[in-house]
Amino acid sequence: MNFDLSEDQAMVKAAVERFVADIYGGDLAARRAGRATAAGFSPDAWARLADMGVLGVGTAHGGLSGGAAEVMVAMEALGRGLVAEPVLEAAIIPGFLLSAANSAALAGVLDGSRVVALAHAERAARHDLMHVETQAIASVGGVVIDGAKIAVLAGGTADSFIVSARGDDGIGLYLVSADAAELERRNYRLADGSVAAELVLRGVTGQRLNANLADVIPMARLAAAAEMLGLMGLLLDQTLAYLKTRQQFGQPLGAFQVIQHRMTDAYVLVEQARSQVLRAALAEPADFARAAAGAKAFVGESALTVAHTAVQMHGGMGITDELAIGHALKRIRVLALVFGDADSAIDDYRDAA
Amino acid sequence: MNMGFSAADLAFRDEVRAFLDAELIQRLRDGANGTPSVFVEPDIGLEWQRILHARGWLAYHWPVAAGGTGWSPVQRYIFEKECALADAPALSVLGLRLVGPVIAEFGTPEQKSRFLERILTAQDLWCQGYSEPGAGSDLASLKTRAVRDGDRYRVNGSKIWTTHAHYADWMFCLARTDPDVKPQAGISFLLMRMKQPGVTIRPIIGMAGDHEVNQVFFDDAEAMVVDRIGEEGQGWTIAKFLLENERGGSCVGPKLIADIDRLGRLAAVQPGVGGDIGWARRLARLKLEAEALEITELRILAELAQGRKPGPQTSLVKLVSSTLRQHIDEAAVDLFGLDGLQLATERPLYGNECPEPVGSKAAQMAMPTYLNSRAWTIFGGSNEVQKNIIAKTVLGL
Numbered sequence: 238m239n240f241d242l243s244e245d246q247a248m249v250k251a252a253v254e255r256f257v258a259d260i261y262g263g264d265l266a267a268r269r270a271g272r273a274t275a276a277g278f279s280p281d282a283w284a285r286l287a288d289m290g291v292l293g294v295g296t297a298h299g300g301l302s303g304g305a306a307e308v309m310v311a312m313e314a315l316g317r318g319l320v321a322e323p324v325l326e327a328a329i330i331p332g333f334l335l336s337a338a339n340s341a342a343l344a345g346v347l348d349g350s351r352v353v354a355l356a357h358a359e360r361a362a363r364h365d366l367m368h369v370e371t372q373a374i375a376s377v378g379g380v381v382i383d384g385a386k387i388a389v390l391a392g393g394t395a396d397s398f399i400v401s402a403r404g405d406d407g408i409g410l411y412l413v414s415a416d417a418a419e420l421e422r423r424n425y426r427l428a429d430g431s432v433a434a435e436l437v438l439r440g441v442t443g444q445r446l447n448a449n450l451a452d453v454i455p456m457a458r459l460a461a462a463a464e465m466l467g468l469m470g471l472l473l474d475q476t477l478a479y480l481k482t483r484q485q486f487g488q489p490l491g492a493f494q495v496i497q498h499r500m501t502d503a504y505v506l507v508e509q510a511r512s513q514v515l516r517a518a519l520a521e522p523a524d525f526a527r528a529a530a531g532a533k534a535f536v537g538e539s540a541l542t543v544a545h546t547a548v549q550m551h552g553g554m555g556i557t558d559e560l561a562i563g564h565a566l567k568r569i570r571v572l573a574l575v576f577g578d579a580d581s582a583i584d585d586y587r588d589a590a
Numbered sequence: 591m592n593m594g595f596s597a598a599d600l601a602f603r604d605e606v607r608a609f610l611d612a613e614l615i616q617r618l619r620d621g622a623n624g625t626p627s628v629f630v631e632p633d634i635g636l637e638w639q640r641i642l643h644a645r646g647w648l649a650y651h652w653p654v655a656a657g658g659t660g661w662s663p664v665q666r667y668i669f670e671k672e673c674a675l676a677d678a679p680a681l682s683v684l685g686l687r688l689v690g691p692v693i694a695e696f697g698t699p700e701q702k703s704r705f706l707e708r709i710l711t712a713q714d715l716w717c718q719g720y721s722e723p724g725a726g727s728d729l730a731s732l733k734t735r736a737v738r739d740g741d742r743y744r745v746n747g748s749k750i751w752t753t754h755a756h757y758a759d760w761m762f763c764l765a766r767t768d769p770d771v772k773p774q775a776g777i778s779f780l781l782m783r784m785k786q787p788g789v790t791i792r793p794i795i796g797m798a799g800d801h802e803v804n805q806v807f808f809d810d811a812e813a814m815v816v817d818r819i820g821e822e823g824q825g826w827t828i829a830k831f832l833l834e835n836e837r838g839g840s841c842v843g844p845k846l847i848a849d850i851d852r853l854g855r856l857a858a859v860q861p862g863v864g865g866d867i868g869w870a871r872r873l874a875r876l877k878l879e880a881e882a883l884e885i886t887e888l889r890i891l892a893e894l895a896q897g898r899k900p901g902p903q904t905s906l907v908k909l910v911s912s913t914l915r916q917h918i919d920e921a922a923v924d925l926f927g928l929d930g931l932q933l934a935t936e937r938p939l940y941g942n943e944c945p946e947p948v949g950s951k952a953a954q955m956a957m958p959t960y961l962n963s964r965a966w967t968i969f970g971g972s973n974e975v976q977k978n979i980i981a982k983t984v985l986g987l
Contacts (some may be wrong), residue, residue: 498981505980
């Protein structure tokens with residue numbers, strides 16, 4: 238039993254931290270600049286992540302590769318850096334699926350030249366990840382896709398989509414070009430400032446991927462939980478620093494016991510969240526899906542509580558756009574709800590028991 | 591990173607399991623499960639203690655020279671986990687976990703030979719004299735006064751929440767020997783006989799009806815100077831060692847997980863509850879918290895195993911585990927519906943004298959267990975004290 242980072246994991250952590258220090262440098266300027274673009278993130282920063290091998294984390298390919306533990310380490314560091322680049326959405330998820338399918342499209346994801354986004358969520362499904370109404374219909378030239386997708390993360394500038402659709406053999410995944418004439422895309426902003434897309438597919442040609450949707454969900458959940466863990470650490474540290482300097486009633490706010498106890502509650506949530514993320518990342522393969530579902534639910538609820546505490550502790554400044562606090566809260570809002578809200582993730586967790 | 595045990599540790603686990611299968615008789619398991627309070631009664635606890643002592647596994651928190659097992663932190667964890675999962679009675683911590691290691695560390699050779707063996711053989715039962723009516727969370731303000739009179743101290747004052755004082759032969763006691771220095775510096779660590787004219791015990795009955803704790807009054811009670819541990823005025827330092835020793839790794843998570851799983855099995859067959867999604871999610875959330883706690887404990891254990899000193903994360907374990915214990919016991923009361931309201935006044939709730947349960951044995955245990963478990967967030971440093979510790983030592987507030 239050992240919870241120290243291996244040499245490879247320490248390398249992943251160091252790489253992401255170097256990226257954060259170089260590009261983000263401790264203030265919100267880079268995040269604002271990235272969010273201000275049409276894509277919602279910086280192409281230069283994305284290229285840098287590709288050069289460093291970060292976009293291959295969790296696949297069998299690319300510079301840093303590795304498995305669940307490496308994904309955890311990378312995503313936590315990205316969360317702590319409040320990074321705008323969609324590593325979870327446009328690297329971990331498509332990387333996992335295209336790698337599993339042995340698809341030629343993987344190369345473009347790893348080298349950062351192509352954005353591939355998973356188009357899975359549907360309005361009628363709400364948080365049921367296995368509810369897919371979009372249809373895959375056999376036609377003369379292959380398969381065409383009919384249906385509608387919402388909340389396609391990193392969908393704003395995607396070159397292609399991995400679309401889930403129901404066919405004769407259940408839910409399949411299909412690679413679809415974003416240029417297809419039968420595809421209608423509307424971009425919009427999510428709470429965290431990222432650019433998502435809503436899609437309408439009317440007989441779009443799709444290329445079947447030999448990969449399963451159900452296989453990527455645990456990894457996506459672990460990655461989201463780890464990113465939230467990093468965000469929780471950021472929130473805790475920044476709030477503690479503020480409480481030690483901000484003076485009211487002739488003393489630092491942190492000297493008040495009511496504040497101390499609220500921060501202790503937050504600290505406990507962060508430590509317990511870390512344990513749940515570790516539990517999922519280090520789980521035996523047979524237990525991984527269940528553990529990741531549980532971790533996602535647990536960390537999602539905890540992170541939201543910590544974020545709300547951080548806003549409250551900052552008083553008026555906490556509700557502004559000027560601090561990292563609000564940005565972290567908004568990112569947690571998104572991460573906590575995608576790939577199943579807390580209740581649906583908990584249902585997966587207990588059903589698998 | 592990995593969270594698995596080594597092959598040697600797994601072999602040790604199998605050895606412990608085989609021992610428990612063979613030696614942990616059903617009567618003891620029933621006694622443990624039929625005890626709503628934190629401490630089991632001597633008829634259960636001492637028998638289990640004898641069995642463990644015969645195997646040489648009793649004093650596993652003691653130095654080898656004093657009769658300890660020499661187990662690694664991981665082995666201690668495995669042993670406690672397997673015992674908890676097998677429904678073994680909880681060993682009384684008073685002699686084995688609290689005063690024993692203190693005597694082994696600070697005692698004179700004469701004190702060690704007089705006291706340690708008798709703890710192991712249960713010839714002496716111990717109780718702890720820390721809290722006072724006027725000194726609860728603020729322990730350093732304690733007022734019990736010990737005045738030197740030749741070869742002995744005359745002790746006056748009162749201790750409260752004294753677990754099993756009514757069974758104890760000895761008390762280890764914090765008393766003020768010097769009222770003129772700062773509070774922590776005037777305290778000494780005295781061992782005193784309970785069966786003497788100056789000691790009176792008043793039972794305090796808990797709201798579930800259990801007699802577990804007492805108030806103890808000293809009226810010119812005697813403590814011999816040769817029975818003082820350490821120097822005069824060293825009591826606070828020794829008390830802190832005792833606390834740190836108590837924090838040398840814990841194993842609470844696995845037992846809580848097992849209890850939640852048991853509730854889950856009961857919920858599945860409880861009329862009106864089985865299949866209810868609200869119940870399933872409530873229990874799942876408890877289990878996620880307990881699983882996180884288990885890993886938190888393993889993280890501390892990994893630090894210990896590598897010779898590093900775990901910090902005040904132990905306060906975190908106390909905080910989380912006591913709160914979770916209460917949430918589980920609250921869920922149990924809710925689970926049994928109106929059957930959850932029964933509160934038998936008879937004790938014990940095992941063996942032939944146990945009254946017939948209404949509904950089920952688990953339903954009978956739910957209310958008294960829940961009422962007793964309100965103590966978890968109060969004893970051993972209340973949750974609020976733990977939060978003060980974390981805020982100061984971890985968060986730097």
